Structures are given as C-alpha cells and as structure tokens.
Amino acid sequence: MKLYLDPGHGGSDPGAQGNGFREKDLNLDIALKIRSILENNYENIDVRMSRTSDVTKSLDQRTNEANSWEADFYLSIHINSFNGSAQGYEDYIHSSLSNNSATSRYRDIIHTEVMKLNQLDDRGKKKADFHVLRETTMDAMLSENGFIDNAQNAALMKQESWRRNVAQGHANGIAKAFNLTPKEATDRGALYKVIAGSFKQRENAEKRVTDLDAQGYDSFISTSEVSGETWYRVQAGAFSSRENAETRLQEIESKGIDAFIAID
Known part of the structure; x- marks a missing residue:
C-alpha cells in the first residue's frame, strides 16, 4: 500500500497560528509520527511525505507528486483555527463524492479510530472542494486536528503524548482501512525497541543521547533508511x-522526550 502523507503548509507558509504554536510545525510532527508508526509496525506499507522538514511546497507540487507516484491514498494533516472558541476534530473528503464511495468508507474508518484517541469533540465528517482533495487521482482525505487558537485544544497540542496519540489514531485507521498486516503477526520472537528520536543530523542524535544519559537512561545511535533517506x-x-x-x-515521554516503538 502506497500512502502519500502531506503535512500541510511549511516554509514561508506557517498556516494557522495561536497560543504560541504554528500549524506547520504541529502538522509535521504528527505526520512524522504517523510515518514512524506505520513503517515500523506494519508490513507492505510505503510512505512518501510531501515534506519531512520546514520547507515551502506548493499545493500543485504536492498533488502532482502523489499522482505521479500513483499513491493508493492521500492523507493531509492540518490544525484548525477560527474564533478562539471553536474546538474539536473534523475531517474532509471531496464535495463531489457520495457517502457510499470508497473514499468515504476509508474516511469513516479513520475518523472512528482517530476519535478514540484524540480527546477532542467530534465536529463530524465533512466535504469540501480543497485542492488536495480535488486534484488527486487517488482516494484522499484531510484531517483538522483541533483548533490552534482555542486554549483547551492548544493545551493538548503542547503534550507530546497527545500528538503521538493523534498520530496513532490516524495510523490505526489507515491500517484498518487498508487491511495492513502487523509485523508482530508475521515475526516470531519480535523485539520491541524504544526509539527516543530519529534525526537527519547525527549531532542532534548525539545531543539526545546526552539528554537521555542525564535522565538516567542508557542509549545509543543506529542508522536507518526511511524512504531513501538516512x-x-x-x-x-x-x-x-x-x-x-x-x-x-x-x-521517556514523561521527561518531555519524543519516542516511539519499532519492531524487529
């Protein structure tokens, strides 16, 4: 299964802003977590991201890339903003689609799984004529994970554990919608590794090792190839x-350190 994962905004486009957050940063953090969960825990999943860092990328570039790659599903991650009082989770498929379409069925599954973990009010399953939903040739969905300008939602966004749960909900939904096979179901004697961060720059990984040592946790650095990148x-x-x-x-996460579990 080929998933095109799109953290909205980035680079010169910060997206919505509020309570000390920029949407582009939250979108990227959640999307990277989704990729890690899927690639480390499921068989036969290939994830390509529109961006893995804070770079500018047009909507056309994103959808053209997904179309050229012939992705099976397009998932765009966003954070909402309105008037400071609005709050909750909602997601979108294209306005031209029926409630009986394959896209709608996939969205129904993902919506249910996300709502199990995100601690947000359910604002419902919606439709819109967004570019990433209209110009993609595959099934596509966009999720709005809380309101950045709402104090209650922003308090959740501040928590590493909440962002991981949001990512887990999306990953669970993708896995269920596309019948992905868990790695532990195919591998005897699985080893569960706690990965306390994954970095493009080795010096950043070395700093994390130092931080963990100060917290009393032994750790070491290993390399991994993910989507062609080290x-x-x-x-x-x-x-x-x-x-x-x-x-x-x-x-580890209670110490404010990002982490996830990888299965060998």
Whole structure:
C-alpha cells in the first residue's frame, strides 16, 4: 500500500497560528509520527511525505507528486483555527463524492479510530472542494486536528503524548482501512525497541543521547533508511515484551522526550 502523507503548509507558509504554536510545525510532527508508526509496525506499507522538514511546497507540487507516484491514498494533516472558541476534530473528503464511495468508507474508518484517541469533540465528517482533495487521482482525505487558537485544544497540542496519540489514531485507521498486516503477526520472537528520536543530523542524535544519559537512561545511535533517506535513531531500550517497551516509552515521554516503538 502506497500512502502519500502531506503535512500541510511549511516554509514561508506557517498556516494557522495561536497560543504560541504554528500549524506547520504541529502538522509535521504528527505526520512524522504517523510515518514512524506505520513503517515500523506494519508490513507492505510505503510512505512518501510531501515534506519531512520546514520547507515551502506548493499545493500543485504536492498533488502532482502523489499522482505521479500513483499513491493508493492521500492523507493531509492540518490544525484548525477560527474564533478562539471553536474546538474539536473534523475531517474532509471531496464535495463531489457520495457517502457510499470508497473514499468515504476509508474516511469513516479513520475518523472512528482517530476519535478514540484524540480527546477532542467530534465536529463530524465533512466535504469540501480543497485542492488536495480535488486534484488527486487517488482516494484522499484531510484531517483538522483541533483548533490552534482555542486554549483547551492548544493545551493538548503542547503534550507530546497527545500528538503521538493523534498520530496513532490516524495510523490505526489507515491500517484498518487498508487491511495492513502487523509485523508482530508475521515475526516470531519480535523485539520491541524504544526509539527516543530519529534525526537527519547525527549531532542532534548525539545531543539526545546526552539528554537521555542525564535522565538516567542508557542509549545509543543506529542508522536507518526511511524512504531513501538516512536517519540517525537513538535507541533507549529493547524488550521481548511490548508491555515493557510501552512502560519505557511512557517513562521517556514523561521527561518531555519524543519516542516511539519499532519492531524487529
């Protein structure tokens, strides 16, 4: 399954802003987490992102790239903004589509899974004539994950654990909608590795190792190829039990350090 994952905005376009946040940063953080969860936990999933850093990319560039790649699904990640009082989650498919379309069925599944984890009010499943929904040749969906100018929603956005849960909800929905096979279902004796950050620059990974050491956690750096790019991963534990790995993950995230679980 080929997923084109689009963190909205970026570079010279910050998107919505409020409560000390820029939408482009939150979109990218959540999208990177979605990619990590899917690629590390499921078989036969190929993820391509419109951007993996803070760069400017036009809407045409995004949809043309997805179309040329012949993606199976286009998922665009956004954060909403309105009047400071509006709050909650909503998602969109193109206005021309029926409620019985394949796109609508995929969206229904993803919507349900996201709402299980995001702690947000459900503003419903909607339709619009957004460029990324109109100009894509594959099924496409856009999610609006809370309101950046709402104090309650922004308090959630500040939490690393909340952003990871939002990503997990999207990943769970993708996995369920496209019948992805979990890696642990195919691999005997799986090893659950706690990855406390994945970086393009080795010096950033080395800083994370230093930070972990100061918190009392042993860690080391390994390299990984993701979508043709080299990433420096910081591993902070490996466990035969997923429950133990989850415990370590929660410990590390409670220190304000981003982490996820990879399965070998």
